[in-house]
Amino acid sequence: MATTDALVEDVIEILRRRGLRMTPQRRAIVAEIMRTQGHISPTALTRKVQDTMPGVNASTVYRTLALLEEAGVLAHAHLESGAEYHRVEEAGHVHLSCSRCGAEDDLSLEEAAALSQLIEQHRGFLPDLTHFAISGLCADCRREAEG
């Protein structure tokens, strides 16, 4: 996938500029997360990376994730299942999570902006709506629950 490869190169460039070294492990981890749509947990990422490169240790994955977050490449969000990482370019994804059936959906950028604007009116608080999911009932479950 050309797009993904290009992204990987971009990230490698960012890391290089920070004086960081590009090890095969880092390449594999970066490649895997750039290939990922949406979010992924450290544990799941570790498993995937190990499919390609069996020796990679979980601690290396954690250290790399922290690094990439510091470098502004990744961010993490808290979903019901725990912490999950995603590319910052994919931010804007405000996560809706159904507490009954587990269905996941996202708000549109416009919807997210409208929400942010409302919250900002509360004492100038600037929300990052991507950091925590929004839990609730999807329309289907709502119907079943309320009858």
Add this chain to the structure above:
Amino acid sequence: MATTDALVEDVIEILRRRGLRMTPQRRAIVAEIMRTQGHISPTALTRKVQDTMPGVNASTVYRTLALLEEAGVLAHAHLESGAEYHRVEEAGHVHLSCSRCGAEDDLSLEEAAALSQLIEQHRGFLPDLTHFAISGLCADCRREAEG
């Protein structure tokens, strides 16, 4: 505190009706959580209960919290620090948490309702805005960050 005692009795009544037994440990745990304003973590709750009743085990606290949540007395929310429990009557507390200084604030009921209404327009999703905090920058930190 008369109000708190009354609440404790209410909860005990609810548990009794479910055929559950009232042990001194459960009384202590219920009393402590009814006395709590806002939210408290299982760990903090355990410590507090142990101040009064040294023998109480953490696993008993976890089991009791799960029970009280099932009974509809408590609910838990995910804050930056992890899971925290609160009384359901205290719901409506939409938590704003500053990711920079850790300051905490709540939206008013009206603000929360306005937000919910907006989100509901997205495919009929009924949000529970109390379940996850909303992360972001408080006005002070925002000023310092943006200059």
Add this chain to the structure above:
DNA sequence: GTATATGCAAAGGTTTTGCACAGCC
């Protein structure tokens, strides 16, 4: 060559679970 990154192992923290015993009803 040197500083950095990795693997390994251990530790830390939170939450869950199995089991024997205690105690509520």
Add this chain to the structure above:
DNA sequence: GGCTGTGCAAAACCTTTGCATATAC
């Protein structure tokens, strides 16, 4: 007396950390 709840200990997770070794630059 019988069934439920508790304490204890262990285990299950997830994540972090210290240290010796390997390796990118």
